[in-house]
Amino acid sequence: MPELPEVETIRQTLRQLVVGKTVESVAVHWPKIIQAPDDVEQFKQLMPGQTITEIRRKGKFLLFDLTDYVLVSHLRMEGKYGVYPKKDKMQDHTHVIFSFTDGTELRYRDVRKFGTMHLFEKGKELLDKPLVQLAKDPLETDFVIDLFKEKVKKSTRVIKNILLDQTVIAGLGNIYVDETLYLAGVHPLTKGTDLSDKALDRIVDAAIETLEKAVAQGGTTIRSYVNSQGQIGMFQQELKVYGQTEKPCQACGRPIEKIKVSGRGTHYCPNCQTQA
DNA sequence: ACTAATGTTAGTCT
DNA sequence: TAGACTAACATTAG
Numbered sequence A: 001m002p003e004l005p006e007v008e009t010i011r012q013t014l015r016q017l018v019v020g021k022t023v024e025s026v027a028v029h030w031p032k033i034i035q036a037p038d039d040v041e042q043f044k045q046l047m048p049g050q051t052i053t054e055i056r057r058k059g060k061f062l063l064f065d066l067t068d069y070v071l072v073s074h075l076r077m078e079g080k081y082g083v084y085p086k087k088d089k090m091q092d093h094t095h096v097i098f099s100f101t102d103g104t105e106l107r108y109r110d111v112r113k114f115g116t117m118h119l120f121e122k123g124k125e126l127l128d129k130p131l132v133q134l135a136k137d138p139l140e141t142d143f144v145i146d147l148f149k150e151k152v153k154k155s156t157r158v159i160k161n162i163l164l165d166q167t168v169i170a171g172l173g174n175i176y177v178d179e180t181l182y183l184a185g186v187h188p189l190t191k192g193t194d195l196s197d198k199a200l201d202r203i204v205d206a207a208i209e210t211l212e213k214a215v216a217q218g219g220t221t222i223r224s225y226v227n228s229q230g231q232i233g234m235f236q237q238e239l240k241v242y243g244q245t246e247k248p249c250q251a252c253g254r255p256i257e258k259i260k261v262s263g264r265g266t267h268y269c270p271n272c273q274t275q276a
Numbered sequence B: 001a002c003t004a005a006t007g008t009t010a011g012t013c014t
Numbered sequence C: 001t002a003g004a005c006t007a008a009c010a011t012t013a014g
Helices: A004-018 A040-046 A145-153 A159-164 A174-184 A197-216
Strands: A023-028 A034-036 A054-058 A061-065 A069-074 A080-085 A094-100 A104-109 A116-121 A257-261 A264-268
Touching: A004 A054, A004 A061, A004 A080, A004 A197, A023 A040, A034 A040, A040 A116, A145 A159, A145 A197, A159 A174, A159 A197, A159 A264, A174 A197, A174 A264
Parallel strands: A034 A116
Antiparallel strands: A023 A094, A054 A061, A061 A069, A069 A116, A080 A104, A094 A104, A257 A264
């Protein structure tokens, strides 16, 4: 379940492996992953001859800069990238294969098949879905705190749901929302309309601190996440509430509780998370 | 052997 | 229109 820190770690490890390589051919074993262009055959036709010049990240999206195009990739739950010699045995659940002219290939694997890829002409990637509605993530230098606060304050939804909304703030998923709200001392069921400016400032600060620490630790590995060099993350050791149900809160000793919020498992300390 | 839970986003319904 | 709900899918825990 890659969120911002995992996607950023994937970006950092993957760019060393593929930047400068030129695509020779593409194979697609699960066409639904290719969302744009509409025709998968066209996707396969456009790629050969394209060189990967850089990999960027926006929220949880990876953007592969090519000679003439940009490939926008979302890993959803279980998507993974790896680079292997062409002769290496194909792993299970490999759905898209980019073969390079140097005899290696970039393989996209995804047990759940939820991941997506969109190919755009260079410069057009922000004008259409999936990126057109995406908010800035809090690690971007042009993240506008006031815009975030305005959006939250006029929403009647609970803050847990608001923080998961990628059009309000990008990059947070279920794990980092719970950790952020714990650090900010805010109850996950607080409505956006009930949050003070101070609480919203704490939420932004907490999100930045949590995400930066997680990036420094190479992300969080709960079940299956590994970066593009097959390494797990280490931030799971730092989790204060996510997956800590019934364990004593590190601050007050009260047991961490787990509830359902709109169907999502939600962890919090009932004693420490009361400030609005 | 069945059922529920897992997490992210787009699309649909109200 | 904002918000709630569900589908897309596979695996695993109970």
